[in-house]
Amino acid sequence: MAKRIGTTTPGAAVAIVSGDRPVLTKGYGAADVDADVPVRADETVFRVGSVGKLATYTAVMQGVERGVLDLDADVNSYLGDSAVTVPDTYDEPVTLRYLGTHTAGFESTLDPDIVADPAAVDSLGTVLSEQQRSRICPPGELVGYSNYGAALAGHVVAQAHETTFEEYVQSELFGPLGMTHSTFAQPIPDDQPGNLATPHVRDDGAFTPADDVYINMRPAGSLSATATDMASFISAHLGNGAVGDVRILDAETAETMHSRHHVRHPAVTNWRYGFHEYGNPDANCIAHSGATINFTSYLLLAPDHDVGVFVAYNSNPSDGPKAVVDEIVAEYDLQPEPATPTPTSRPGSPERAETVAGEYSLSSLPQSGPLQVADRLAHLTVEPATDGRLQTRTLEGDTRKWVETEPYVYEEVGGQDVLAFELTDGDVDVLNMSSEPTGVYQPVPFQERQLVTGAVLGTAVSGFGLSLVGWAGQSAWRRLTQNVTQDTQRMENEA
Known part of the structure; x- marks a missing residue:
């Protein structure tokens, strides 16, 4: 301490x-x-x-x-x-x-x-x-x-x-x-x-x-x-x-x-x-x-x-x-x-990595309204890496490596975390992440994928009201909240 x-x-x-x-x-x-x-x-x-x-x-x-x-x-x-x-x-x-x-x-x-x-x-x-x-x-x-x-x-x-x-x-x-x-x-x-x-x-x-x-x-x-x-x-x-x-x-x-x-x-x-x-x-x-x-x-x-x-x-x-x-x-x-992940012996790892690649949104976050900025900030990008491995990225720049230990289950390199994908007819339904028990990740349709720009954030924050309690999973969201808290409190008091 x-x-x-x-x-x-x-x-x-x-x-x-x-x-x-x-x-x-x-x-x-x-x-x-x-x-x-x-x-x-x-x-x-x-x-x-x-x-x-x-x-x-x-x-x-x-x-x-x-x-x-x-x-x-x-x-x-x-x-x-x-x-x-x-x-x-x-x-x-x-x-x-x-x-x-x-x-x-x-x-x-x-x-x-x-x-x-x-x-x-x-x-x-x-x-x-x-x-x-x-x-x-x-x-x-x-x-x-x-x-x-x-x-x-x-x-x-x-x-x-x-x-x-x-x-x-x-x-x-x-x-x-x-x-x-x-x-x-x-x-x-x-x-x-x-x-x-x-x-x-x-x-x-x-x-x-x-x-x-x-x-x-x-x-x-x-x-x-x-x-x-x-x-x-x-x-x-x-x-x-x-x-x-x-x-x-x-x-x-x-x-x-x-x-x-x-x-x-x-x-x-x-x-x-x-x-x-x-x-x-x-x-x-x-x-x-x-x-x-x-x-x-x-x-x-x-x-x-x-x-x-x-x-x-x-x-x-x-x-x-x-x-x-x-x-x-x-x-x-x-x-x-944490143990060193043992790669699966099942063939097809590179193909499975290509299948699960994409952008994902967390189910515990709003998908509409001004607070959907929290969802945009928390999007997770999954990318294929060498030998059927995965890499994940967040908007904050957090990059992690993953090894497939059984089909569609990936263990973090150097950590305790696990990714587990669920598929139907070859398409991903959800991505489960051990460190995010408050929800599951769902694929973002290609036409809805986007980088969060200053303009997007500005639009969302401009209509922002006091918001978050009880959801402490995303540090990006916490920092955004801290940045706007004083302004939103002033706006509410004035209103």
Whole structure:
């Protein structure tokens, strides 16, 4: 952390847990650079973004355990008294299992209804009703990360228990676990213990405090918590639902939550319930990232080692908390070191490389509207290389080499990543990438391929509103967001 404080982020909070006890909970750097307030692990509250979805889906599993919810029931069956209704676009209904694996098929818009004015925070039912997402894909078919879907899951929990989502998690999760500084409430109540870290932006090499924002789709990303509180949450999951004498899930329910619920492809990372797999799928590490406009976080569990890690920043750099987690995983051998890929002995590698070459778009990103710039920035170009190998390129200039280890499955040279293509009648349907569990890549039609020029970016950004929470997969998008955040906040305030 020493090399990152003051350069990557002004402040950070870290929790490392072994079994049912934290071995480290520590604050680093400044909670507010102007006030020179230090980060304290048990007092400084960070917005953890989509890491909070893990609490939301834990609450779902509590309902399943009690028999008031069913992972495979139509969610409309729980919405009778609500203004929210999921349209019957397809024969297959949307279920809680699909919501917990981001396979419900909702159109992506990224924005979980972020607002700059706390007076604009509305009831969850009203937000979900007014911000209804279209169903663009049959459920269970593709992973497409959805803040709307996570918020809907939280609303179902509230409806089934005849309370608000915030009150439910406070009573059934945070209270029992002693997470006294944690809340999903927006804005954070004045009497809430602890002090919220100030968000920061980087300005001419220095960090500058920024205005806070508020998240209307609260189950998707409004959780605020300390490192100490997150250590308690980690301990409960490492303990199969229990820490000490406190149990929030039966062991069987926790094991169900931690098991696979959706397989994108056997060779890549897949989805548990609420958690996605991390790194080498055989290592049994599960994780979730989080981001708000100017906060970032990452939580990882390594159940086979009985270890959990949480890192949070009060900034949103390209080199975010996951980089710290990656170093800890490598240092303590929480997954196998990358092996040298062994090329497949099956003939036809050069021909297969030509078949999969092209430009690809990530399913978790918007395909229309002003926020489609995120999709353009994240396009992946796949090119044939020598001996049937592949090379991939991003707009940022990230170039990587891949070796085909079995037909249409490619392992990264010098890394843990894997590409796995799925084809029908010789044409690519999807490209699965281990390091991008939040979606799948789909081929971009030739006539729609384009380089992102300054003009394209300018057009998109000119109509930009406050947007991103809970999707921390693309560093290009984060940097773009940082560049426009102050301007968009000013535009919203003026409006």
